[in-house]
Amino acid sequence: MSSPNSAYPDTPEAQDKPKRQEWPLWEVFIRGQHGMSHRHVGSLHAADEEMAIKNARDVYTRRNEGVSIWVVEARHIAASSPSDKGPLYEPSESKVYRHPTFFDIPDEVGAM
Amino acid sequence: MYAQMVKSEATQEDPEMLAAFQARIDAGEKIEPKDWMPAGYRKTLIRQIGQHAHSEIVGQLPEGNWITRAPTLERKAILLAKVQDEAGHGLYLYCAAETLGVTRDEMTEMLLDGRMKYSSIFNYPTLTWADMGAVGWLVDGAAIMNQVPLQRTSFGPYSRAMIRVCKEESFHQRQGYAVMMKMAQGTPAQKAMAQNALNRLWFPSLMMFGPSDADSTHSVQSMAWKIKMNTNDELRQKFVDQTVPQAEYLGLTVPDETLNWNAEKGGYDFAEPDWDEFFEVITGNGPCNTERLAARNKAWDDGKWVRDGLLAHAQKRKMRKVAAE
Ligand SMILES: [Fe+2]
Numbered sequence: 438m439s440s441p442n443s444a445y446p447d448t449p450e451a452q453d454k455p456k457r458q459e460w461p462l463w464e465v466f467i468r469g470q471h472g473m474s475h476r477h478v479g480s481l482h483a484a485d486e487e488m489a490i491k492n493a494r495d496v497y498t499r500r501n502e503g504v505s506i507w508v509v510e511a512r513h514i515a516a517s518s519p520s521d522k523g524p525l526y527e528p529s530e531s532k533v534y535r536h537p538t539f540f541d542i543p544d545e546v547g548a549m
Numbered sequence: 550m551y552a553q554m555v556k557s558e559a560t561q562e563d564p565e566m567l568a569a570f571q572a573r574i575d576a577g578e579k580i581e582p583k584d585w586m587p588a589g590y591r592k593t594l595i596r597q598i599g600q601h602a603h604s605e606i607v608g609q610l611p612e613g614n615w616i617t618r619a620p621t622l623e624r625k626a627i628l629l630a631k632v633q634d635e636a637g638h639g640l641y642l643y644c645a646a647e648t649l650g651v652t653r654d655e656m657t658e659m660l661l662d663g664r665m666k667y668s669s670i671f672n673y674p675t676l677t678w679a680d681m682g683a684v685g686w687l688v689d690g691a692a693i694m695n696q697v698p699l700q701r702t703s704f705g706p707y708s709r710a711m712i713r714v715c716k717e718e719s720f721h722q723r724q725g726y727a728v729m730m731k732m733a734q735g736t737p738a739q740k741a742m743a744q745n746a747l748n749r750l751w752f753p754s755l756m757m758f759g760p761s762d763a764d765s766t767h768s769v770q771s772m773a774w775k776i777k778m779n780t781n782d783e784l785r786q787k788f789v790d791q792t793v794p795q796a797e798y799l800g801l802t803v804p805d806e807t808l809n810w811n812a813e814k815g816g817y818d819f820a821e822p823d824w825d826e827f828f829e830v831i832t833g834n835g836p837c838n839t840e841r842l843a844a845r846n847k848a849w850d851d852g853k854w855v856r857d858g859l860l861a862h863a864q865k866r867k868m869r870k871v872a873a874e
């Protein structure tokens with residue numbers, strides 16, 4: 438079973454293997470030039486956070502993709518589980534009034 | 550393409566789960582790492598994405614070979630940037646495979662001891678500067694044929710990696726073609742070098758797509774799962790149709806006397822590569838197999854103290870921080 442609070446699954450392959458001495462996995466978030474939020478762009482391996490940022494610069498910003506980098510070790514990410522999809526997201530499907538198009542406003546009122 | 554002859558794994562699972570899974574794929578949904586998936590889907594993807602990643606990494610060797618001997622500083626900078634991109638492609642792909650429950654170091658070890666493969670094309674030598682042109686033009690060109698449709702593959706992380714890769718590939722092919730144009734428009738000796746590079750790399754490039762798989766059950770399964778988007782023959786035909794006019798523009802001759810425009814099918818008829826040679830190369834007996842694997846093994850072994858040292862340093866720093874708090 439995949440653990441409910443990690444971003445990646447513990448697969449059958451991963452379970453009974455001895456723990457290896459590998460550089461941990463980091464998730465990389467980049468903020469572009471146009472004022473948008475940091476966005477997840479991918480992951481990489483690095484021994485520590487300093488190296489993770491340096492590697493992120495080399496791997497993910499070679500063509501002016503960003504002006505700011507966040508890194509976080511993948512094991513620190515808590516994720517919702519796919520089996521919760523129904524309870525989490527279905528309730529919003531019936532609440533169409535949350536969208537502006539639900540309301541008919543006469544043309545003569547003007548832009549709204 | 551960079552993943553050749555990937556065997557799909559037979560699957561024995563609950564037929565209802567399998568049907569629901571297939572329905573998601575047919576509906577165009579992306580499968581994400583934590584979603585349920587058949588064991589065969591997972592295994593086939595690890596093999597395919599891993600092989601693709603290894604090809605990006607090993608593929609740096611034949612081009613790295615010419616970085617120090619590029620004819621101008623600008624060409625050197627361009628080639629360096631291109632080869633650096635390929636390292637990035639390898640990294641994107643290893644990360645995509647890692648979401649399936651295998652680690653990058655494990656995949657690397659499987660490459661180094663021969664349990665996993667990389668594309669046959671990188672077992673051919675790059676003998677002259679013109680090969681840098683031909684590789685970018687033909688090899689990256691063939692890779693693009695395969696990678697563009699894979700942007701729509703069913704596995705989310707693989708699809709996202711392919712989208713990043715494709716953004717960068719067109720630079721690779723164009724810089725290669727620009728080298729070819731320079732050579733083809735140069736002195737007779739330079740033009741002859743360009744022709745010679747085309748002669749040597751034409752058939753190995755056609756081999757990149759793998760042998761015909763029209764009757765392969767592996768291929769049918771992979772196509773149903775949308776981890777393979779076209780048959781090998783379809784992609785090879787597309788590649789030939791696109792490349793022949795480009796060779797004509799260069800004033801170079803494709804080394805295939807049977808090459809002929811077939812108006813009826815709207816494509817070229819062309820000669821098959823020597824598949825015996827292909828099988829020799831993928832079983833380890835190509836011109837550079839030993840050299841390539843030796844280079845990767847040496848890099849891995851020589852880098853061990855660096856990997857271990859940096860990890861030890863990071864752990865020591867972490868302990869100190871804990872102690873100070
Ligand atoms: Fe690449």
Ligand SMILES: [Fe+2]
Nearest residue numbers: 635689718721
């Ligand atoms: Fe490339």
